[in-house]
Ligand SMILES: CCC/C=C/C(=O)SCCNC(=O)CCNC(=O)[C@H](O)C(C)(C)COP(=O)([O-])OP(=O)([O-])OC[C@H]1O[C@@H](n2cnc3c(N)ncnc32)[C@H](O)[C@@H]1OP(=O)([O-])[O-]
């Protein structure tokens with residue numbers, strides 16, 4: 001193989017960017033990570049995790065088969081788990097700040113190429129068991145999963161049903177004679193299909209099944225089922241299990257299928273914290289049916305955060321590349337500029353940087369609400385659950401769809417080389433877009449938010465108090481005119497809230513008139529679906545507007561240097577202006593903006609792009625990804641993009657032989673036959 005051509009020096013164009021930045025990217029990184037201590041901790045752990053990694057093997061992932069990627073993903077995921085456990089023992093025995101807390105954290109990004117087959121185990125299964133088991137059950141089997149003594153997943157979706165959970169077909173029939181449940185997937189469409197790690201990486205799992213007592217349905221409940229032998233890993237009797245096949249991305253995650261035929265489990269393997277089946281067959285229902293769905297609420301919070309990270313990864317790659325690539329003189333007599341000097345290029349990069357920051361901040365607010373609600377639930381209070389459900393759906397949906405579009409825009413910003421697998425843009429894209437579907441398909445979740453908005457609007461009309469994040473609806477009911485557009489940040493937040501409220505009002509009107517024409521609630525909701533989803537999307541955007549503005553203009557500003565505050569103000573300005581322009585049709589419908597106001601917004605957009613130009617590289621440096629995490633020929637810290645592209649091509653297995661097999665087998669005989 002050819003020797004490496006990658007220099008040990010930093011590309012001068014990217015160094016020049018760093019030298020000229022107006023602020024410290026380390027201060028940005030500390031702020032982004034939640035404080036200097038946290039940053040130091042994250043960097044330290046990351047370095048430890050990356051220390052003896054076979055980086056070349058990771059880089060070659062694009063050239064591996066499905067099975068090889070799975071094996072590499074398993075090996076890397078287990079190596080990372082082992083290291084985090086070791087750190088926990090060495091540094092804080094008895095705690096959980098390294099293990100398992102960091103296993104689904106940003107420090108893990110890129111360390112398990114191809115996706116973590118044990119990711120769902122920690123993101124969902126452990127949390128579901130903690131929330132749904134009785135203390136005795138958690139001691140008996142939950143702890144074993146948490147300790148990784150056994151491995152498992154969250155098996156809910158079926159071939160026939162993912163969205164409509166009440167339609168799941170897997171059955172768990174109570175047999176009082178043996179004090180057992182008998183589990184069956186009666187049809188092909190009832191097979192569990194999709195759970196991450198179910199294929200070959202689980203020996204136990206949580207199965208969502210319809211509970212039947214005396215042949216009477218009690219709705220979906222959770223059951224803890226062993227699916228493979230703990231020693232041999234062979235499937236147990238009655239279990240049909242395997243991988244569902246290669247996917248667009250997350251190839252190493254080993255998403256699987258599961259068929260169950262008369263599989264018997266003890267009665268005590270139904271997760272019974274909230275609902276119970278007693279030995280005599282009596283059934284005690286949950287105080288709130290939706291508690292069964294709580295693991296999904298948490299995962300939606302995780303997704304909003306993770307997709308902001310994915311967008312930041314793509315923004316880092318594209319911004320660094322745009323600093324080192326030069327093309328097309330702007331003035332004919334001048335040298336070719338860094339492509340980042342083309343204003344249209346700035347328009348592809350900087351809004352995505354701002355969007356990533358916006359979602360990260362909104363997610364932090366969402367996590368606060370999550371923690372409050374979780375505390376309430378453990379005290380038997382469920383009032384804020386609908387608000388949390390709606391807000392987690394809103395951020396999951398808007399962040400997954402915006403990041404998907406954003407990553408693609410950033411890939412395009414890298415021109416031809418963005419299309420190379422070694423740029424890693426394709427991989428980031430397929431990971432980002434998966435989140436539009438998993439954990440609740442985005443349209444379906446928008447409809448859930450729409451339902452919440454309708455209830456809230458109705459409640460506001462009757463004077464009932466509203467949850468804090470929808471109080472703006474009541475304000476708009478009281479004052480149905482916007483007043484004047486001034487274009488200040490607060491005014492822009494109010495404008496987005498106003499548009500969301502007015503869209504909600506329109507959807508409510510349409511829904512009400514359909515109901516008054518005699519349509520059922522469900523049919524009327526279906527017919528009003530488009531307006532409901534539009535209102536829901538704007539509701540989510542209004543929340544992101546306000547959380548970003550609060551962070552930049554609120555008391556936290558006092559904890560940061562003036563230089564960093566200026567950068568964050570520029571990012572906020574860009575975010576609010578570009579989003580207002582993107583949603584101008586909605587704003588104009590309800591708010592009186594003049595042509596001068598629009599011209600002013602365009603000026604502000606162009607001005608803030610110019611202000612951000614000298615700081616762009618330093619900002620993405622502040623996202624603080626290591627080269628291993630980015631895994632991109634275009635986005636490395638040293639900016640040596642061409643040498644890395646060249647190096648990757650030289651190492652491509654296709655180039656290890658000068659003549660391919662197909663030449664002798666097909667090409668040559670064919671050409672000869674034409675002579
Ligand atoms: C790393 C990730 C890997 C991926 C993993 C996965 O994908 S795992 C697989 C992920 N799979 C999915 O994500 C599946 C997506 N599907 C679902 O989540 C549900 O089946 C549904 C919400 C679409 C409909 O459910 P339904 O027909 O039962 O409900 P309905 O519409 O008739 O509403 C009834 C009431 O319940 C309320 N409510 C609903 N959910 C919640 C909640 N979580 N919390 C609180 N409340 C909730 C709702 O607001 C309504 O309240 P209201 O107005 O009566 O006061």
Ligand SMILES: Cc1cc2nc3c(=O)[nH]c(=O)nc-3n(C[C@H](O)[C@H](O)[C@H](O)COP(=O)(O)OP(=O)(O)OC[C@H]3O[C@@H](n4cnc5c(N)ncnc54)[C@H](O)[C@@H]3O)c2cc1C
Pocket residue numbers: 120154155156157160161162163164193194195196250255434437438439440441443444447
């Ligand atoms: C990468 C990946 C990982 C996954 N991991 C897991 C896992 O670990 N565990 C697990 O259990 N599952 C997992 N899933 C499954 C995932 O949760 C479901 O695919 C998802 O919830 C969407 O459900 P669905 O496939 O039934 O889509 P469908 O509901 O069939 O969606 C198809 C179309 O129908 C529309 N539609 C459906 N219902 C409605 C409605 N009520 N109103 C309007 N439109 C509607 C949708 O908007 C969409 O356009 C995973 C999926 C993927 C892609």
